[in-house]
């Protein structure tokens with residue numbers, strides 16, 4: 283989804299930071315930021331002289347210890363059973379399925395590209411079946427032969443957004459994508475499913491995977507330096523692991539990237555409910571330089587050689603800054619444990635984007651970056667929809683005869699499953715956009731780019747404008763639920 287059009291900036295934050303160089307662990311306090319940045323920049327510069335081609339270069343090594351099995355006295359049986367199931371079927375690493383979507387506004391073809399064995403499983407070991415059912419796409423893993431569902435996860439993609447554009451009416455394109463599932467111990471079947479306009483779940487592709495198949499490629503260990511911007515106190519399978527990737531930062535600008543990662547952390551923990559769940563997050567920056575500084579801006583005839591080839595004017599919307607270089611993004615993200623990918627784009631230009639369980643991006647150095655960063659993370663992490671309704675980048679996004687999956691929108695088709703429980707019974711449904719309802723939870727017509735037929739929970743919210751700097755209570759609850767979903 284696009285970032286919103288304007289905002290005001292905020293700041294804040296705290297804490298010391300840890301940097302691993304593969305051998306030693308260095309802890310820096312905020313007052314030592316200069317020394318820390320110098321050390322990182324010097325290290326990168328030294329290495330870069332030897333190898334200008336960063337993607338093939340061996341930098342530092344780093345391994346993340348996965349939590350050792352512990353014998354715990356568990357008082358709740360369900361998590362124990364789920365953990366046992368995880369251990370029966372899966373290892374503590376991941377299978378990345380790279381595939382292509384080729385099509386247009388009317389039809390889509392799915393095709394497999396490659397299977398990759400990645401080193402970390404950072405998702406939950408107990409919440410293996412995605413009961414939230416957010417997103418128009420879902421990956422399902424079955425035990426081969428029995429059709430027993432072992433794992434599922436919902437997501438959105440850039441291709442699905444593109445399908446609603448005018449371009450998709452006349453052009454056919456191919457988009458790369460990946461899904462990440464726990465690496466199996468047994469033969470499995472992986473199905474990629476999508477929801478039709480009528481809400482029907484259709485299987486687009488199904489493949490069989492044998493864990494000992496020697497055509498499953500081992501991931502490329504790029505041995506890039508990693509900056510631990512924030513490490514909470516939870517194991518990777520019980521934390522929200524965010525990987526930050528630098529786009530358009532040259533080798534000499536790696537110190538700036540470190541500062542921008544710190545800014546990301548400060549921004550996140552300035553907002554509720556993230557401020558109450560600091561220990562449930564790990565935020566790591568993978569330090570990979572671009573050949574050129576900045577970002578491609580086609581509308582201004584500016585083209586940059588950058589590591590992930592992000593571009594403003596995505597779908598011809600100036601502030602929408604996205605990339606279709608999925609495999610480069612995934613190769614870099616896979617260097618560390620991750621549940622969410624966040625790309626910081628080294629520019630002062632206002633913009634960004636965020637897609638549920640896909641990736642988020644934001645300009646690093648715009649005056650509004652703090653709000654944009656958190657707004658986009660609302661899309662990517664919690665599946666929140668834009669609550670504004672005055673943007674015509676997309677065509678029809680919602681079928682008004684169905685309840686949308688986004689937790690902060692309703693068509694009133696099945697409002698009981700949304701935020702009805704949070705409303706005062708005296709509040710009218712729908713709720714007029716009048717001053718007396720300005721700060722209460724209601725059902726206000728307009729949201730998700732649609733001025734009619736789609737309703738949002740509050741007259742203003744960080745998913746609509748940046749006037750108030752806060753998420754509405756409905757969005758806050760959705761974020762909190764998602765944090766807890768990852769924490770089990």
Ligand SMILES: [Zn+2]
Nearest residue numbers: 743745754757
């Ligand atoms: Zn909201």
